[in-house]
Amino acid sequence: MSSKMDQDQDKPAVYSLAEVTASQVDRYRNITSRHKERYGKFPDFLARAPGRVNIIGEHIDYSGYSVLPMAIQQDIVMAVSTNNSGEINLTNTSSKYSDFTTSIKDFKINSTKPSWYNYFLCGVKGILEFSKLSDPVGLDVTVDGTVPPSAGLSSSSAMVCCAALSLMHANKLAISKMELADICMRCEWYIGTQGGGMDQAICFLAKEGYAKLVDFRPLRATDVKLPTGFVFVIANTCVEMNKAATAHFNVRVVECRLATQIIAKAKGLNWREIRSFGELHKKLGLSLQEMLAVVEEILHQHPYEKKEVCQILGVTDEELNKESLSANTLDVEQFKLYNRSKHVFSEAERVESLRHGNITEGSTLGRILFDGHHSGSVLYECSCKELDELVEICRNAGAIGSRLTGAGWGGCTISIVPETLADSFLAEVRSKYFEVDPKRLERVDQNLFVTQPGNGAHLVEDNFAEF
Known part of the structure; x- marks a missing residue:
C-alpha cells in the first residue's frame, strides 16, 4: 500500500x-x-x-x-x-x-x-x-x-x-x-x-x-x-439482530434518558433540557466514580413502572411520550434505570482507564474486555445465551479477553489472543461452537476470522x- x-x-x-x-x-x-x-x-x-x-x-x-x-x-x-x-x-x-x-x-x-x-x-x-x-x-x-x-x-x-x-x-x-x-x-x-x-x-x-x-x-x-504480540479474533454467533427492526436498542436509549432526567430533577436541575448522561455528568461536575455513587443514592434497583416515572417527573403519560420516549418505545411499561446507569458509568470508566493507562499491556486490556462483557450481559442485558456461551469458549481456548461487540442480542464477540495461540484458538472455537451446528458451520470462514485495524x-x- x-x-x-x-x-x-x-x-x-x-x-x-x-x-x-x-x-x-x-x-x-x-x-x-x-x-x-x-x-x-x-x-x-x-x-x-x-x-x-x-x-x-x-x-x-x-x-x-x-x-x-x-x-x-x-x-x-x-x-x-x-x-x-x-x-x-x-x-x-x-x-x-x-x-x-x-x-x-x-x-x-x-x-x-x-x-x-x-x-x-x-x-x-x-x-x-x-x-x-x-x-x-x-x-x-x-x-x-x-x-x-x-x-x-x-x-x-x-x-x-x-x-x-x-x-x-x-x-x-x-x-x-x-x-x-x-x-x-x-x-x-x-x-x-x-x-x-x-x-x-x-x-x-x-x-x-x-x-x-x-x-x-x-x-x-x-x-x-494496540498491544503487540496479539491478534484480534471475531467470532459470529450467527444470531442476527437488526437494530432498526427491533425496539431493543431504542429501549436502552430511552432508559438512559429517563435515568438522566430523574437524577437531574433530584439534583435540582432543569431535567427537560438534559437528555444524556454525558450532559448530566458535565453539569454536576463529578467524577465517574462519584456518578456511580449518585446512582446508588437516587435510583432504586427494581424496575420503574411508567406511571412512577411520570409521577417523579410530574408529567402525564402523553407528556412523557413526547418529552422522553421514541416512536417504537411508547408501549414500554417498565424501565430498568439503575442497571442501565451502572453499566454506562462503569463502562465509561473502563474506557477512561485506557486513556491514561498502558494499553500496550495485553493483560490489562484483556481483563477490561471480560469485565465489559459481564456488565453488558448482566446490567445492560444486551447479550444472549449464544454470546455468553461463545465468550466462555473463547476464554477457555486461550483468549486473554473476550466480550460481545456491537449492539448485542446476537452478533459477534471480539477476543484478544496471543499470536502464538491463534491457530489453536481458531481450531478450538470452530470445534466447540461452529461444528456442533451444521448451519453455523456452513459459513464458518466468514464468521470466524482474525482481523487487524x-x-x-x-x-x-x-x-x-x-x-
Missing part, C-alpha cells in the same frame, strides 16, 4: 488502482465486471467503507462517552457511475438482495421493516440535506459487501457511509471526514436508530494499524497503538476499462 494511504487527510482519500493492496485488486476487478454487465458501462469510481469492531465502550456513545473502536478489513464496496435519468439504480452482487430503482429527489425510507437499500437511501438523504443540492446526478450502483450483516460489525453504517461518500463524490462536493461522520450519524436516525456516532466516526477516521479513541461533543479521534473510507478512481 502506498504511504499515501497512511496520511490522515482532512478529506476522504482518492487512490488509483496502483495504490490499492494486492488483496483488493481481485475484489475490485470483480465488482467492476459486474457493474459493466448490469449497466453496460464501466464505473466512474469505486467507494469503500469499512465495518468496525468496538474494542471497549459498548452502548455509551449515545450517552456522550468515549469509545475505542477500530475499523476492520471487511467492508462495503460500491462501483458507481452517473446517469442523466434522475434515478438511483441499485444492484447487489449477492443474489439474496433484489435490485432497486427510485427517483433521487423523491423517495421514501421504510423505517418499519427496512430492506437493504433503505440504508443506501439514508446516506443519500443526509448528503442532499447537508449540501442543499437542487439537481443531483443520478446514480447507477453495484454493491458488494464482506461485512456479515446483523452481526454487530456495523454493516448498516458502512452501507450508509459508503452511499454518502458516493453521492458526495459523484456531485463533486468537498466535505471533510469529520463532517461526513456527523452527517452519517444523523442519517441513521432516518431509519429509526438513535445511535451516538461511533460507527460513522471510525468508518471515516480510521487509520491502518491503529484503534481510535473517539470522543464526542465535539467529535475528536486519537490514534491508539484497517484504514477508513476512501475512493478509487482510474481507467476501469483497462483494469
Whole structure:
C-alpha cells in the first residue's frame, strides 16, 4: 500500500488502482465486471467503507462517552457511475438482495421493516440535506459487501457511509471526514436508530494499524497503538439482530434518558433540557466514580413502572411520550434505570482507564474486555445465551479477553489472543461452537476470522476499462 494511504487527510482519500493492496485488486476487478454487465458501462469510481469492531465502550456513545473502536478489513464496496435519468439504480452482487430503482429527489425510507437499500437511501438523504443540492446526478450502483450483516460489525453504517461518500463524490462536493461522520450519524436516525456516532466516526477516521479513541461533543479521534504480540479474533454467533427492526436498542436509549432526567430533577436541575448522561455528568461536575455513587443514592434497583416515572417527573403519560420516549418505545411499561446507569458509568470508566493507562499491556486490556462483557450481559442485558456461551469458549481456548461487540442480542464477540495461540484458538472455537451446528458451520470462514485495524473510507478512481 502506498504511504499515501497512511496520511490522515482532512478529506476522504482518492487512490488509483496502483495504490490499492494486492488483496483488493481481485475484489475490485470483480465488482467492476459486474457493474459493466448490469449497466453496460464501466464505473466512474469505486467507494469503500469499512465495518468496525468496538474494542471497549459498548452502548455509551449515545450517552456522550468515549469509545475505542477500530475499523476492520471487511467492508462495503460500491462501483458507481452517473446517469442523466434522475434515478438511483441499485444492484447487489449477492443474489439474496433484489435490485432497486427510485427517483433521487423523491423517495421514501421504510423505517418499519427496512430492506437493504433503505440504508443506501439514508446516506443519500443526509448528503442532499447537508449540501442543499437542487439537481443531483443520478446514480447507477453495484454493491458488494464482506461485512456479515446483523452481526454487530456495523454493516448498516458502512452501507450508509459508503452511499454518502458516493453521492458526495459523484456531485463533486468537498466535505471533510469529520463532517461526513456527523452527517452519517444523523442519517441513521432516518431509519429509526438513535445511535451516538461511533460507527460513522471510525468508518471515516480510521487509520491502518491503529484503534481510535473517539470522543464526542465535539467529535475528536486519537490514534491508539494496540498491544503487540496479539491478534484480534471475531467470532459470529450467527444470531442476527437488526437494530432498526427491533425496539431493543431504542429501549436502552430511552432508559438512559429517563435515568438522566430523574437524577437531574433530584439534583435540582432543569431535567427537560438534559437528555444524556454525558450532559448530566458535565453539569454536576463529578467524577465517574462519584456518578456511580449518585446512582446508588437516587435510583432504586427494581424496575420503574411508567406511571412512577411520570409521577417523579410530574408529567402525564402523553407528556412523557413526547418529552422522553421514541416512536417504537411508547408501549414500554417498565424501565430498568439503575442497571442501565451502572453499566454506562462503569463502562465509561473502563474506557477512561485506557486513556491514561498502558494499553500496550495485553493483560490489562484483556481483563477490561471480560469485565465489559459481564456488565453488558448482566446490567445492560444486551447479550444472549449464544454470546455468553461463545465468550466462555473463547476464554477457555486461550483468549486473554473476550466480550460481545456491537449492539448485542446476537452478533459477534471480539477476543484478544496471543499470536502464538491463534491457530489453536481458531481450531478450538470452530470445534466447540461452529461444528456442533451444521448451519453455523456452513459459513464458518466468514464468521470466524482474525482481523487487524484497517484504514477508513476512501475512493478509487482510474481507467476501469483497462483494469
